[in-house]
Amino acid sequence: MEPEVVEAELVLPTHMRFKKVQMYEKYPKGQARVRWKHLKQIIQAENYQNYPPDEPNYVNIESPPSMHPSKRICDITGFKAPYLDPRTKLRYANAEVFRMIRSLPNEYVQRYLALRNAAVVLR
């Protein structure tokens, strides 16, 4: 290791005096790493639907969808968007923006759509 790296103590030591079980003992090399459950799996395993509904839990404190009509803004400029391009499905504000979105390559169109989670995902 380079001296300046050592001096900055950039690298986390593998052995810590204050630990009862060291990292290398818990996760030895060559052994398959633990597959950590993602939040989705944690929620599933927790079986929240069996919990009493009046008690607060991680799932039922989540807020519901909004009651207000959703705001439609131009995907490119952020202006108010009265129009929707039927080909690309992008929302746009005026003719100028329309000309621009028609010249956009498909990849960019998809990225703009992905911003509001509306992109076509092929699995």
Add this chain to the structure above:
Amino acid sequence: MPFISKIQRQSDYSAFPSRHPIVIDNGGSYFRIGWAGESDPRVIFRNIIQRPRHKITGETITVVGDHNPALLKYFDCTRTGPRSAFDNNVVYQFEIMEYILDFGFDRLGADQSQIDHPVLITECACNPVQSRSKMAELLFESYGVPSVAFGVDAAFSYKYNQQLGICNNDGLAICSGFNTTHVIPFVNGEPVYEACKRTNVGGYHVTDYLKQLLSLKYPHHISKLTWEKVEDLKMEHCYIATDYESEVQLFQKGDEEADEKIRCWQLPWTPSLSEETTPSEEEIARKAALKEKQGQRLREMAEAKRFNRINDLENEIRDSENLLQRLRHAEEDDIPSILAKTRYTSKLEVESAIAKATQSLRKSKGEPVESVEKTDPSATEKYNLINVPDEALTPEQLKQKRKQLFIKSTSEARQQKKQKQLEEELERERQKKLEEEKRQENPEQYLDELRAKHRDLSEKVDQRKRLKTNGGHTNGNHNSSGGVGRGERLNSSQRERMRLLTTAAFDRGKGEDTFGMKDEDWQLYKLMSRDNDDDDDDDHPDLDEAELARVTSRLREIDPTFIFKAESGSSTAEAPHFRPLTKEDFQIILGVERFRCPEILFHPSLIGIEQLGLDEMAGKSIQGLLDKGRVSEERITNSILLTGGSCLFPGLSERLEAGIRMIRPSGTPIRIIKASNPIFDAWRGAAAYAAAMQFPQQTFSKMDYYEKGEDWLKGYQLRLDK
């Protein structure tokens, strides 16, 4: 507050007695660790790790938090990015969590055989018990912590501000963090989680949205738009519009007011040398001379090559003629022996070789090649059989006749074509003359007309090209869009064809079928056939393009100011390649983005998250509390505390007040307060809490944990008001 990290190792760890609690605020963006009762955390770092490989030794190392990025040059960071232990706001990756805790305790100065201090650590509201028990287990088993307590960061923050007298006993904590936003009501100083609401939008989403928007707007500067830089931009320039619509209209109109609100980030840029001065006369002359010189050299080379070739050919002919001479004089028997030394096998071959060589010699000398047709014998002699009736001919002659007929017709056609070309040439010449006259008459007007024509034509050609390419490459994505997309892809003649086909298809059985009565009816099939529209599709642009080329060359001749905009389509998209880069190309402009990005806190649907915005959450939470009838409305709305990093946006409290006023009954007193320090208050509240006398009763030990089990841990809740 851009990325402050405090990671110096503390030296006074042993000065604290073993019962003195350690307080950890385990936030989505920052990890803060320090001692109970102190006013500030000792160590702060970003709650991420990186595990790059050393470039030389190849060993994988762990880097926690932020370090001097210059030092990372020794490591290969391309394969792994920074990773967090969080999924949403829940800790799930306890291996990463352990590295982070290691680093935190190490920098706090821990040097004994275990962490012999109670630990108070924050978690999200209603943390799933799986995550909570894993965390407790980790602290007990790996670090030997004697006892642990869990608390909610927003609650500590509210408590701290309550103690400072900023907010009341009853109220609402609105905590907008890194991954999520919580609204937690308080009654008598205790959080009421039954009426708590969470929306999965936070500072992370704002930064990500800004980063994506900017990198779509400035694809050339994508390397400059790092996460850290965009986060800085967000903290420095983003604000919340009091009313999104009216604010956006300012920008749409392009008012002066909007101009003042636009921020511009100038990237480092050095003017390129070629751009600095338009090339001087001298320069141009020098370049022209250079070009001329190169051309001269090429011409010389070509000349030399030609000369060589002529020499070679002449030699070859001479040799062959010598050979022929010798063959003529030689005896019949000697011929094979003479030929054996050469590459020919017969006399005939030698002759034909001579003929060939002479012809190519003529060609390279630039003399006209004798065309075969000119040497044709007279037509009557050649086509002697044509006029003879078939009956008088033998089969052999009949064959010959057919051949002659064919040859005659083709040669005639050729002649006609030549004639036509000649005529066209003459016509063109005449037109040119006409134009020249026109020019002589009124040069100004003529030039204007020509320019207008050029403009029209180039637009037309462009449009056609665009139509063609558009039809081609957007095929992929609108199969789903059904009829609309299809209609757009067809050009006019194709559309006409489709119309004919469909009417033909649906016309059956309606009244009397008179189709075919008139001869014109059958023309329909001609129109319908596919070849038809292909033909005239290709025809027109050719004409247009030829005309454009002609006008362009003419303009080039007579108009010194005329600049032809690149051969290839001359579309605007390609323009930047041809013009030198300027200062403006290296600017990142923040206009609407300044308030568009934080707007997602109020309208999460803008980024596709269908949940309540801040104002509605508050309304919903208050409603939930009122339904339980535990407190009056005024007491709650009178003390709404804003805390968490994403509450730092200017304009947030005004907007929130307006939003809540719309939802709640009129006349409700609304008081919105900012926390004394939205970022540190959670840790400070926790530190104050851990220093209190009653804190030990709120903790649980390893023994408790294993005796009482998970069910108990699920119900575990820290009591703030002891």
